Amino acid sequence: MGKIRDIMTDEIECCTLLDNMFEVALKMKELNVGAIPIVDQDKLVGMITDRDIVIRGVAEKHPGSSKVEAIMSSDLITVTPDTSSKEAAKLMAEHQIRRLPVVEDGKLIGIVSLGDFAINELTDDQAKDALSEISEQNYNGVQH
Numbered sequence: 001m002g003k004i005r006d007i008m009t010d011e012i013e014c015c016t017l018l019d020n021m022f023e024v025a026l027k028m029k030e031l032n033v034g035a036i037p038i039v040d041q042d043k044l045v046g047m048i049t050d051r052d053i054v055i056r057g058v059a060e061k062h063p064g065s066s067k068v069e070a071i072m073s074s075d076l077i078t079v080t081p082d083t084s085s086k087e088a089a090k091l092m093a094e095h096q097i098r099r100l101p102v103v104e105d106g107k108l109i110g111i112v113s114l115g116d117f118a119i120n121e122l123t124d125d126q127a128k129d130a131l132s133e134i135s136e137q138n139y140n141g142v143q144h
Helices: 021-031 050-058 085-095 114-118 125-139
Strands: 035-040 043-049 099-104 107-113
Touching: 021 035, 021 050, 035 107, 043 050, 043 099, 085 099, 085 114, 107 114
Parallel strands: 043 107
Antiparallel strands: 035 043, 099 107
């Protein structure tokens, strides 16, 4: 069974607590991504998704100049590089999340997403089943 270090993406673009909602959205557009980790002095402090910008930002009438702290998720589920792919898939299924930050001593060193599992042969059948369950539930409009 593979470890997360074997399948994670280690080239990560981040924003900081000094950035605002507009800057995060612009970075998402430039990078064609749906989530941006938020760091403070190299420590992971939050994550913002495109959905956060819509639901917590725009729908709550926050201006684009709003600081990221107003809309980011700060209670994050994370894994270490030594976490097994099976355990990571289980966490993703339990918490209905598509991306897991990979941290070491609080520092963000990577991120693993559903796509990383889908294209990698290191996951076992149980991990693939768990990931299929997340995808099916989210594509059918059910999000927790």
